[in-house]
Amino acid sequence: MHEVKMLCMANSWKHQERCIAGLLKNGTWVRPVSTAQGGAITEDQCQLDVGRPIQPLDLVRLPIEKAAPILHQPENQLIANKPWLLLKEKKAENNKVVSLLTRSEHKKDTLFGTEDDKISWSSIERQGLAESLVLVRAVGPYFRRKRTWSGRTQIRSGFTFAGTDYDLPVTFEASHILQEGKNFTQSSSDWWFTVSLGGAFRPYGYQEKYCYMLIAGAIEIPN
Structure with missing residues (x-):
């Protein structure tokens, strides 16, 4: 077992539990998991x-049992059964935070090698994945509510990255951004989005499984 200092970038929902992700001082991503198979983190x-x-x-100081990469999430780290220790509550205005996040911004021309919002499982099996977490600077994104094919309401955010328009589901608690009763808002701020690849599933009407992109965390960039 060892411990790492992680700056939390995302605390989002995953199958009624939590998906946590953060950055180390050197810009390396960490996704704590509860099992070697990529199990979500419980509230406790x-x-x-x-x-x-x-x-x-x-x-936070995070206890790690071992690295636990899986095919579509190479950043996974299996947590040890010890408490998570808060070292400091940082602010987006903090110079060290701004420096770390600016250095960690995704520099490639696409997200996970595609201009689509998903990657087929067969492609991942064939080619593998170098990363499943990226930090994107979203310039003036919009947030909207959409009713899915299953009938539930979903919050999504749209932004342009490297000339490609993305519209991705938001999986963190976003009521402070899009208040109840509002269906759309255009932000006047830029944001740091933690974009993650979710687990593989077969959408209704499709023959193949896909891993979809989602916005697991968002930090408003100070002016």
Whole structure:
């Protein structure tokens, strides 16, 4: 077992549990998981020693049992059965935070090698994945509510990256961005989005399984 200092960038929903992701000081991504197969983190597991759940921009000391990469999520790290310690509550205005996040911004021309919002499982099996987490600077994104084919309401955000328009589901708690009763808002700010690849599933009407992109965390960039 060892410990790492991680700046939390995402605390989002995953199958009624939590998907946590963060950055190390050198810009390396970490996704804590509860099992070697990529199991989500429970509410109890992501409680900090101060009595509250981890939240974006918390600097925490995280106990790691071992690296646990899986095919579509190479950043996974299996957590040890020890408390998560809060070292500091950081702010987006903090110079060190701004420096780290600016250096960690995704520099490639596409997200995960595609201009689509998903990657086929057969492609991942054939080619593998170098990464499943990226930090994107989204310039003036919009947020909207959409009713899915299953009838539930989903919040999505649209932004342009390297000339490609993306419209991705938001999986973190976003009521502070798009209030109840509103269906659309255009942000006047830029944001740092933590874009993650979800697990493989077969959408209705498709023959193949896909891993879809989603926005697991968002931090408004200070002016």
